Amino acid sequence: MPVDTPASSATRPHVVIVGAGFGGLEAAKALRDAPVRVTLVDRNNYHKFQPLLYEVAMAGLEPDDIAHNVRNIFQGNDTVHFRLGTVVGIDTNARRVHLKGGDPLGYDFLILAAGAVSNDFGIPGVREHGYPLKNVPDAVNLRNHILRQFERYDRRGGEGQSGALTFVVVGGGPTGVEMAGALVELFDTLNDDFADFDIREQARCILLEMQDGLLPPYQQSLQTYTQRVLEERGVEVLTNTAVEQVDAEAVHLNDGSTIPSQTLIWAAGVKASPVADMLNTEQARDGRVVVEPDLSVPGCPSVYAIGDMAAIEGADGFEPQLAQVALQSGRHAASQIRRRLDGAETEAFSYRDYGQMATIGRNAAVAEFAGGITFKGVFAWLIWVVIHIAKLVGFRNRLSAFVNWAYNYFTYSRSARLILDMVPISDDIPMEVEEVDREVKARLEEVKAEV
């Protein structure tokens, strides 16, 4: 009796997914049991839980709490394969994705989920002197820098240290608010570390926002609450304020004033990943690929763009760049591929907004759910903590993040206060070799000057 041989997986349609963030990972999961082969490409071997990157930068969590090995997620699954690689070109005619230093990947369907990168809006000095926060090395690097500023200040007894302990956070969206709230908590921990000077008096956290309130998309009452809590905790909030220029020692504002500071944390905005530029199709002002209602790229029905790199028309302009949009659009693209395989018409995507939330720090958060229900304070913070732990990938990450948070909560400490003598390699894609060189050199010079 002949052995029953399943159809070889090599003959199945090949789906390439670029990016293992929320959108790409969700799409891959949705195709796990589909009659396809999936290759999930990312330049890192881990999925990072981006909403908690700021906690790594502020020494509250460690990288392994928020990052999860991608291969581990798909262990034992025959459909989804992972490929570590950097996309340097897309040929939609030949249906090929070009990878740096490797053979191109042919595809039958392509899902682009490369996300977004930091956007300096061309403001002079931000690229050279600003600290972005889009990936794990960024976060570790910012943590190292902040901790070094305090060590340096201590060593020099505070002399000639104008602005050494002034930390300017630019951008009053959730990332900026969360960062500022966590930073003043870090000040409290460090105040116990450094006996020789009063950090609560010497260190400043200034939060800049161009618009006239923090968390612009939230209801007015939550905006007011957020600003009040941050100010009570010591954050100096400047609204209607923009950065004109930055140098190594100061941040220059649009009102002509100057803040002496050696640390500009850039949470002012993002633009689409450079992968979006590889398609030769219409892009929004921030580089996002303008997609058809079914999320396919115009003229390329087998190519889908989702998440932060897609400009998806919604009721009020393009949908926001949120985890929820990425997850839902990832699922949608996967199900369109299934429909195509079944010979069915594709469907239009529609985003279902369940609400949004942001934490301000210990015992304080704001949340706004569908139907206009809002929460603020301790209850919102508890919801925030529970949801964020629940959404981390993998039991070990959840347990480890829980342990760290519980420890920090009860000890009023931020436990990950390690300065690692390592410098990041930027993950802008595709960066020129000379640029990497320059960047690493610059960071290295800085580190050497400080040590």
Add this chain to the structure above:
Amino acid sequence: MPVDTPASSATRPHVVIVGAGFGGLEAAKALRDAPVRVTLVDRNNYHKFQPLLYEVAMAGLEPDDIAHNVRNIFQGNDTVHFRLGTVVGIDTNARRVHLKGGDPLGYDFLILAAGAVSNDFGIPGVREHGYPLKNVPDAVNLRNHILRQFERYDRRGGEGQSGALTFVVVGGGPTGVEMAGALVELFDTLNDDFADFDIREQARCILLEMQDGLLPPYQQSLQTYTQRVLEERGVEVLTNTAVEQVDAEAVHLNDGSTIPSQTLIWAAGVKASPVADMLNTEQARDGRVVVEPDLSVPGCPSVYAIGDMAAIEGADGFEPQLAQVALQSGRHAASQIRRRLDGAETEAFSYRDYGQMATIGRNAAVAEFAGGITFKGVFAWLIWVVIHIAKLVGFRNRLSAFVNWAYNYFTYSRSARLILDMVPISDDIPMEVEEVDREVKARLEEVKAEV
């Protein structure tokens, strides 16, 4: 009534301790309540638990499990102050320690506890191509490299990959044995990650030892057991074998043979920290400062050298470079300073050997206690685990390490399989700027070629 003012701490004798490893930290703790001011200098802001560095390199633990912020240890203590700094010179006449980029520190007593650095014994290519394992960035870098080797192999379908998955560990002491044992366990985890090839067949771990058995200072039966267990688990053990030369693609041995390999893990030996060279006093062949019986430096009764950087005469030559020796000599130096302050004579140090242990991997370890009592197997392994968790500094580190180990034990996984796009800055002291540049450039080139 006048307020009772305690003697200003500024008038107390100043003790400078260089190095926050086992020895320096123990000395600082022993002086916590002494009538002195202590400045503890280290070039990192954390104490690292060196015996578990290999677990970080082998993706079993994360850096924050084995590293603990030094300031945190002395929070609330008025006697001990921490200073982040790199020692670049010692002036025993003027009683000053010179720090890179900062004012010199004057001292009344000096404890040198700068430890040891990797020793390439001048073997060509080891410095350029070998992976040392003496600090946390080393460990993270080695972890990144090992994981990248598998990603690279997978991407190229194994073609032209001679030696890509051959990992050569040099040195059959505890570090080499622990590393080899952990590496074959990592192979098992990765075998589930990579479906396209059989790692148990493709990947090799070769352990080289110059002498004719592993763990030379242990009893013969434990040596034999160690080798047998490692070989059963897939490690190829080559004794009586030395490395002649290394290049990017191969390790050349003293018997004329060549092992194609892109990874040489260097656990063959150490030499004293370059701080030992700053004293102009007698040094042992490996650079250690030859000390007086009371651990003071000859001719400098106020300067003590302890731990891995001190050559301490014992019953059988110099005492070994073990954590126990560092801890005991740190306590001894601290108590000599107390005696000196009390006007008493100093005492000779005598090392009390409680025994030694090494783990081979899951459920297997060897232990040898005072009085010739030995254990091997599961029981020795349990003792090893309990002691190592108990000895970690800080409750959070112990809990976190326990969680990670328990998770890995029950899931047969190594959870910290993250490739971080960061390159280390070498912490050789005092390294020339050009050397740092060259090193970072070389590592960067390597990373770029791989990504």
